[in-house]
Amino acid sequence: MDWTGYYDAQAGRAVRSVVLQALARRADAPPGVAIDIGCGEGTETRHxxxxxxxxxxxxxxxxxxARVRAGLTPEQLARLDFRRARFEEIGEFPAADLVYSTFALPFCAPAAFPALWSDIRASLKPGAWFAGELFGPHDSWSGRADMNFHDRAEVQALLAGLTVHRLDEDDRTGQSAFGPRHWHVFHIIANNPA
Structure with missing residues (x-):
């Protein structure tokens, strides 16, 4: 896929709703440590x-x-830890108050996804939040060997032990930066019980 073209098309977009909703649910807590998996052009990171x-x-x-760092102040740059890595190369995550991955996790190879998901779950501090998307089996890209897909029961099993605040299933034909496609997406907001 042409990720550079995709990121160019995404420039200036709004912060994804799952991230904003997760932040709103913890509005009384101070800022902490967040992990942005598949940060792309950096909209959520900069926010x-x-x-x-x-x-x-x-x-x-x-x-x-370079896209993520563009326009950041020196103070903001000091709070940014950018890591260039593929999903299977990430390794352990630090303890986090928020882990999010907007439309990126499906691009993890199926063989690497269980370890990645285990590391995500392990990084969530008590009371921490997860926000992101997973793709379902009706998605246009379903069947690609380099991507992972989950039906609703599998998504619910992945979220077992977390308090699920949003699990919306979007199964429709629409547009993407790559053109027309059928979307089958699970939008997730969940937190690790304190």
């Missing part, structure tokens, strides 16, 4: 840095680091 968070931003695209 959190502007609001006092420390962010570990991870993406494999060679141009992502």
């Amino acid at each position: 959190l840095l502007a609001n006092g968070w420390r962010v570990v931003a991870i993406d494999a695209d060679p141009a992502s680091a």
Whole structure:
């Protein structure tokens, strides 16, 4: 896929709703540590840095680091830990108050996904939040060997032990930066019980 073209098309977009909703649910808590898995052009990372968070931003695209850092103040840059890595190369995550991955987790190879998900779950501090998306089996890209897909029961099993605040299933034909496609997406907001 042409990720550079995708990130160019995403420039200037709004912060994803699952991230904003997760932040609203913890509005009384101070900023903490967030992990942005598949940070892309950095919209969510920059939003959190502007609001006092420390962010570990991870993406494999060679141009992502420059995109994420663009326009940040020296103080914000000091709170950013950018890691260029593929999903299977990330390793352990630090303890986090928020882990999010907006439309990136499906691009993890199926063989690597269980370890990645285990590391995400292990990084969630008591009371921490997860926000992101997973793709379902009706998605246009379903069947690709380099991506992972989950039906509703599998998504619920992945979330076992977390308090689920949003699990919306979007199964419709629409548009993407790559053109027309059928979306089958699970939008997730959940937190680790304190």
